[in-house]
Amino acid sequence: MASRFGNYETTETGARLTQIIALPEMIPEYCALSRIGKPAVQAIAADVAPIIQSLPTKEERDTASQFVGWRVARVMRGLGYKLIQERGRVTGAPYRTGAVWSYEPGRVKVAVSIPQGISRKIDVRVKAVGGQIVADIDAADKGEGSVHRLHSILRVRVPFEEAIDFATSYAERHGFGYVHVLDAERHLPLDRLRGFL
CATH class of the missing domain: 1.10.10 (Arc Repressor Mutant, subunit A)
Known part of the structure; x- marks a missing residue:
């Protein structure tokens, strides 16, 4: 069939x-x-x-x-x-x-690095603002041949832990498999990232 x-x-x-x-x-x-x-x-x-x-x-x-x-x-x-x-x-x-x-609950993976070729993910971009570690949350889908933005930026300058909870819940509701934590400037100490490595 x-x-x-x-x-x-x-x-x-x-x-x-x-x-x-x-x-x-x-x-x-x-x-x-x-x-x-x-x-x-x-x-x-x-x-x-x-x-x-x-x-x-x-x-x-x-x-x-x-x-x-x-x-x-x-x-x-x-x-x-x-x-x-x-x-x-x-x-x-x-x-x-x-x-x-x-x-199936619990399928969403939160990671600092994700496998190549993952098309649906929510990005949590970590930054420091006024001495506090916060994140901007965005969602996009790489469709067949092009990138489609499904949603505009979902939240801006959210405290990091709240950002992870929100992003994971949003991923479950809308069919995203990964929450991708992006911390290019290494604002988060290693112990806070350990759960995502």
């Missing part, structure tokens, strides 16, 4: 659907719907409907609808979500049901 949909992704229809599904701004919507027990595919229903409904046969429409579910499932699994219900009700869509996902 996976190879069938992997091949479908290379078709014109599959590529158009994938472009919508993979939009970085859709990920927080998938996560938000999952938090309230709704199928993630509901988030893109209105966007994919014109493409699917324009297909000439029922078989093509069914295949396209199934592909949407398969492709969104790849996104959700990549974010650390687990399938909890195979058929949740979807409204206003060319498909009637979709998978419901649940987040």
Whole structure:
């Protein structure tokens, strides 16, 4: 089944659907719907409907609808979500049901260095202001071929411990896997960073 949909992704229809599904701004919507027990595919229903409904046969429409579910499932699994219900009700869509996902707590990693190729992360930029160690918090997503800013700077000049708590909680709610602590000028003593090494 996976190879069938992997091949479908290379078709014109599959590529158009994938472009919508993979939009970085859709990920927080998938996560938000999952938090309230709704199928993630509901988030893109209105966007994919014109493409699917324009297909000439029922078989093509069914295949396209199934592909949407398969492709969104790849996104959700990549974010650390687990399938909890195979058929949740979807409204206003060319498909009637979709998978419901649940987040696995504790998946967000806080680190001073993160593996190459990590696309979704929240940056916590440490600095000293008026003798206090504070941080600015920002979130970005490196999409396919370009960097998309999902959110403007989330918080500015937040006390460091509060910044880490806020960034981690935000990462869990919005599907970010890493909180990246950036302390280029080494404002934090080693003992405070030890937990992130």
